[in-house]
Amino acid sequence: xxxxxxxxxxxxxxxxxxxxxxxxxxxxxxxxxxxxxxxxxxxxxxxxxxxxxxxxxxxxxxxxxxxxxxxxxxxxxxxxxxxxxxxxxxxxxxxxxxxxxxxxxxxxxxxxxxxxxxxxxxxxxxxxxxxxxxxxxxxxxxxxxxxxxxxxxxxxxxxxxxxxxxxxxxxxxxxxxxxxxxxxxxxxxxx
Numbered sequence: 001x002x003x004x005x006x007x008x009x010x011x012x013x014x015x016x017x018x019x020x021x022x023x024x025x026x027x028x029x030x031x032x033x034x035x036x037x038x039x040x041x042x043x044x045x046x047x048x049x050x051x052x053x054x055x056x057x058x059x060x061x062x063x064x065x066x067x068x069x070x071x072x073x074x075x076x077x078x079x080x081x082x083x084x085x086x087x088x089x090x091x092x093x094x095x096x097x098x099x100x101x102x103x104x105x106x107x108x109x110x111x112x113x114x115x116x117x118x119x120x121x122x123x124x125x126x127x128x129x130x131x132x133x134x135x136x137x138x139x140x141x142x143x144x145x146x147x148x149x150x151x152x153x154x155x156x157x158x159x160x161x162x163x164x165x166x167x168x169x170x171x172x173x174x175x176x177x178x179x180x181x182x183x184x185x186x187x188x189x190x191x
Contacts, residue, residue: 012050020050071097081167083159085133085185095191103191110187118185133181134159 003009014020023046054064073079073088087093092107121127134157135148151158162179169177 010048014050017053019052022048022050024048068097080170081163083163083179084182090186091189091191098191100191107187107189107191110189114187115185 008025010022010024012020012022071088071093073082073086073094079089082088090111092104092111095101095107096104118127122129132148134151136151137146138149139145140147153161166177166179168174
C-alpha cells in the first residue's frame with residue numbers, strides 16, 4: 001500500500017479464498033506473516049488482518065448468513081409493507097431457499113404458466129398492455145440512448161411515496177391498503 005506522499009507503508013498479501021493481511025514496512029523487524037497463518041492477538045499488533053473469509057453454513061448454495069438475510073421477509077415486520085411484485089415474495093424462490101427443491105420446481109413451472117397466460121392475454125387484447133409502474137423510459141441527451149429513470153412525483157420517487165402510503169394505511173387500519181397500479185405477478189401458492 002502506498003501513502004498519499006507516494007511512500008510504501010504496508011505490504012499486503014493473501015488469498016482470495018482465505019484472508020488478506022497487511023504488515024507495516026519499517027516496523028523494526030521485517031517480519032511478514034504468511035497469509036494463511038491464523039492471526040493471534042500477539043501477531044495482530046504487528047500485522048493487520050484486512051479481511052477473512054467466513055465459514056459457509058450448510059445452507060442452500062453455500063450462502064453466507066448475510067446473503068440469506070437479504071431475502072428474508074419476516075411475516076410480521078416486512079412482508080405486509082413491501083410491494084406485491086417484490087421478488088422476495090416469489091413462492092418458488094422461497095421454497096428453493098428453504099431447501100424444498102421438488103416444491104420449488106413445481107412452483108416455478110406454475111409461475112411460468114401464469115406468465116405465459118398473461119403474455120397471451122396481452123397479445124390477444126384481453127389484458128391491457130404492460131406499463132412499467134416504477135420506471136419510465138427516457139432518452140440520454142448526450143448519447144441518444146434509452147434508459148429507465150425512476151418515476152417521480154415532484155422531486156420524490158413514486159415507489160417510496162406509494163410504499164409509505166400503504167404502510168401508513170396498514171399500521172393505522174386505514175381502508176385503502178392495496179398498492180395502486182400494481183399487477184399480481186406471482187402465484188398465490190405457499191412454498
